[in-house]
Amino acid sequence: MNDLTQEQRSALAQMTAPDRFSTGDSNRDLHRFDFSHHRGVPPVGVIWPLSTEEVSRILAWCYEQEVAVFPWGAGTSIEGNPVPTAPGLVMDLTRMDKVLAVRPQDLQADVQPGVLRRSLNREAGRHGLFFPPDPGADATIGGMIANNASGVRTVKYGATRDYVLRLTVVLPQGKVIHTGCRAPKSSSGYDLTRLFVGSEGTLGVVTDATLRLTGIPSHHLSAVVTFKELHDASKAVAMLIASGLDPAALELLPANLIALINREKELGLPEVPSLFCEFHGVSPAALEETGALAKEVCEDCGATDFKSGVSSAERQRLWQARHEAAETILRAHPGDKSLTVDAAVPISLYPEMILFAQQVVAEEGVVGYVFGHAGDGNLHVVMPGNPEDAGTWSHVEAVNTRIVKRAVELGGTCTGEHGIGIGKRRFMRQEHGDSYDLMHQIKQLIDPKNLMNPGKIF
Numbered sequence: 001m002n003d004l005t006q007e008q009r010s011a012l013a014q015m016t017a018p019d020r021f022s023t024g025d026s027n028r029d030l031h032r033f034d035f036s037h038h039r040g041v042p043p044v045g046v047i048w049p050l051s052t053e054e055v056s057r058i059l060a061w062c063y064e065q066e067v068a069v070f071p072w073g074a075g076t077s078i079e080g081n082p083v084p085t086a087p088g089l090v091m092d093l094t095r096m097d098k099v100l101a102v103r104p105q106d107l108q109a110d111v112q113p114g115v116l117r118r119s120l121n122r123e124a125g126r127h128g129l130f131f132p133p134d135p136g137a138d139a140t141i142g143g144m145i146a147n148n149a150s151g152v153r154t155v156k157y158g159a160t161r162d163y164v165l166r167l168t169v170v171l172p173q174g175k176v177i178h179t180g181c182r183a184p185k186s187s188s189g190y191d192l193t194r195l196f197v198g199s200e201g202t203l204g205v206v207t208d209a210t211l212r213l214t215g216i217p218s219h220h221l222s223a224v225v226t227f228k229e230l231h232d233a234s235k236a237v238a239m240l241i242a243s244g245l246d247p248a249a250l251e252l253l254p255a256n257l258i259a260l261i262n263r264e265k266e267l268g269l270p271e272v273p274s275l276f277c278e279f280h281g282v283s284p285a286a287l288e289e290t291g292a293l294a295k296e297v298c299e300d301c302g303a304t305d306f307k308s309g310v311s312s313a314e315r316q317r318l319w320q321a322r323h324e325a326a327e328t329i330l331r332a333h334p335g336d337k338s339l340t341v342d343a344a345v346p347i348s349l350y351p352e353m354i355l356f357a358q359q360v361v362a363e364e365g366v367v368g369y370v371f372g373h374a375g376d377g378n379l380h381v382v383m384p385g386n387p388e389d390a391g392t393w394s395h396v397e398a399v400n401t402r403i404v405k406r407a408v409e410l411g412g413t414c415t416g417e418h419g420i421g422i423g424k425r426r427f428m429r430q431e432h433g434d435s436y437d438l439m440h441q442i443k444q445l446i447d448p449k450n451l452m453n454p455g456k457i458f
């Protein structure tokens, strides 16, 4: 199918409202790209449902008409996850954006999928609670569930998967199911909730979710730790985790990225390999002890400075700078797209992976910023470049391939948090072996016509 017939357009328009279905060029173009270099084809239209019932009607109709559906959140993915790979309908969930309930006594919230992470945290914050997974970007909860997003605080608090208790999902044929429950734990049958978390919109559309929340920590301690070598910093990461200090964030930054951050944000940080750390605690005294121990561990690994006691305002600026690292890199390379490596390995092998990544970047002769959510063993290399320039881009791709292959050989994964999308499909067989076939069988069982976000994961 290359376009909708007039009859099909009328049917879709009738299922929603005139301002919630568009075949206009600008709307179609806006739903063709995520944050990655992957380019989609223009969808045949974009539809904005408001309820589970509408999603159900639209999916049932698309199933019958054999129209592919591409669920869409905030479009901040980094692997082409929501990007249309074939002419089909983009289902934009951003108008289903209500926090339906916050139940502070249960530490839970019920949300629609288009709620933005920051909006949820504003609501939860009124009760002294928050939803910890934090990808930096102001993503939708639906997109975070579909990608199993995580971020700087995952080292202490876990990924999105750890916060989803219950889901309402509309299956490709339009059937509505509920998975999980509101009890804090359950051993009841197959864990379908976790099947849908991380399924990248390939099995159905999430239309509401019950999420776990947690208490906002009362005291913070942030530290910037500097090293001569990135490798020493990565050794300190493994030691900090092994020492049971329970950091709430542990981020590794290289000198070339700090230089860009300084230039853009005027933070005046020493331009050497560094760790940004944060600890959460119940009292300043407890945190002081943690800080002293962390300093000792870092110094044993060759730290040249350990600056703690960062003020609240400074802390905000540091984390904002870290969150915006990918955008800062792109702004420093105007006109470029980027490819982001997202491998993860067991924490003890993190130093080895960092050395390997630096070596590969040098050997392939590309511009690469090696950093990551170090406390999770998660390594990123952001490589700006022009995908149209096949000669140079082949080296960018080679860096990604070599690092992913090594990570998988070391018992790790091709993606710690960004998902498979389009970019990581080719690594699935190496990582999962025969389990990849089982995943495919599950996909075929739930979506036999391959209409839900086709061309992703498989």
Ligand SMILES: Cc1cc2nc3c(=O)[nH]c(=O)nc-3n(C[C@H](O)[C@H](O)[C@H](O)COP(=O)(O)OP(=O)(O)OC[C@H]3O[C@@H](n4cnc5c(N)ncnc54)[C@H](O)[C@@H]3O)c2cc1C
Pocket (backbone or CB within 6 Å): 034, 035, 070, 071, 072, 073, 074, 075, 076, 077, 078, 081, 082, 093, 113, 134, 135, 136, 137, 138, 139, 140, 141, 142, 143, 144, 145, 146, 147, 148, 149, 150, 151, 152, 200, 201, 202, 204, 205, 206, 207, 323, 324, 326, 327, 417, 418, 453, 456
């Ligand atoms: C600057 C920057 C930094 C980032 N840093 C991180 C990071 O640290 N950690 C991290 O994990 N990610 C990071 N990301 C990636 C991105 O923010 C996350 O993957 C996020 O979860 C995407 O959410 P979204 O709302 O933008 O979803 P989209 O990109 O729109 O979609 C993501 C996937 O979800 C599917 N989907 C969307 N809504 C639904 C629904 N209701 N039901 C079923 N499927 C649905 C889509 O089809 C797609 O497969 C970063 C992105 C940027 C731009």
